[in-house]
Amino acid sequence: MNNFDDKRPGSAHEAKSSDETGVRLQKAMAAAGVASRRASEELIAAGRVRVNGQVVREPGRRIDAVVDTLAVDNIAIQLDQSKRYVMLNKPVGIVSSLADENGRPDLREFTDQYDERLFNVGRLDAETSGLLILTNDGDLAHVLAHPSFGVLKTYIAKVRGAMTPQTVQRLTNGIDLEDGPIAADKARLLETSNGFSLIEITLHSGRNRIVRRMLKEVGHPVVDLVRRSFGPVHLGNLRVGATRQLSGTELGQILTLSRSKDSPKPAASSEPSLETSLETGE
Known part of the structure; x- marks a missing residue:
């Protein structure tokens, strides 16, 4: 044998x-x-x-x-060590694009410092500062940025006028805009002084400039707007214009969130789609 x-x-x-x-x-x-x-x-x-x-x-x-x-x-x-996840505290005046056709300052100022080709998950308009995630993980970017997946984002807005509790309630009850009704998931008044108010507002909508339009509709135009959190990830004390890699805990939370969404995966790609990188929510 x-x-x-x-x-x-x-x-x-x-x-x-x-x-x-x-x-x-x-x-x-x-x-x-x-x-x-x-x-x-x-x-x-x-x-x-x-x-x-x-x-x-x-x-x-x-x-x-x-x-x-x-x-x-x-x-x-995350087992794939080729993936990178970076938090940016985007300054005012930076366009959420990797190649602005009008020559305005864009995200390349921050992505060029990394070897990987990073893309932004969602978008903040040029006048809005705060938390923006940069990654080369296309699947995660697709889930987190697409409005149909309902990822919560929290903003702090400085607005004109003394906002009342009744107005805050209107934001959560729902208001009508030109492109349809909208309601904040949460809203709370933080401070009112010297003719201005600070309000924290959380919502999952990805509609264009939605926070600014909501607050203008209730009579309190935005003076300053900062995104403080994106899903489970919080800006913390990261200074304006600075970047850092997500911690292991943050990465675990955001990957868990993305994998929990019951949806078909996009076509295999290491890069977020154009639709993903242009999605906006403020």
């Missing part, structure tokens, strides 16, 4: 070779910064790790970092 492996097509040897493609799960987790290999093995054994939505308890499982999805304690983990 031969003691060498059977290498015929369809044999057990061929199946084993197929199973051994990819990277061992605990090694991929360590490379992604989840934990050391030993600690990752313990997480796997405890049933806290999911691959493609299914609990995996075998640390020897091999996965493809490009195709497979990983979650630990139901928080998504």
Whole structure:
């Protein structure tokens, strides 16, 4: 009886070779910064790790970092180390474009400092400052920027006039604009003084210049507008004009949000679509 492996097509040897493609799960987790290999093995054994939505308890499982999805304690983990996620506190006067046809200052001032070709997720108009995400992850950009997915954005607006609680209530009850009715998901008055008011407003709409139009409609034109949060990611104390990579926690939250959206994925691409990068919401 031969003691060498059977290498015929369809044999057990061929199946084993197929199973051994990819990277061992605990090694991929360590490379992604989840934990050391030993600690990752313990997480796997405890049933806290999911691959493609299914609990995996075998640390020897091999996965493809490009195709497979990983979650630990139901928080998504990015396995593909070629992806980059950057937060920008966009200054006033910068156009949310990578090549402005009118020659105005644009996002290349910030994207050119990275080796990857980054695109903006959604858009802020030139007069609005605040949180903008830059990435080369086209799938995530598609989900987060498209208005049909309803990602919440929070803004702080300085407006003219002393806004009343009744006016704030109108924003959440809903008002009629020329392109249809709209209601804020949340709104609260922060301060009123010297003929101006500060209001925090949260909404998921992606309609053009929607915050400015809503506030003008209720009689309080915007003087200054800042986006403070985008989904679970918050601007914090990042100075105007500065960038930083998303933390592991922030990335996990935003990936979890994007994967939770029940929608067909866009065509495979490492770049956000033109529609995505031109979507606006303020």
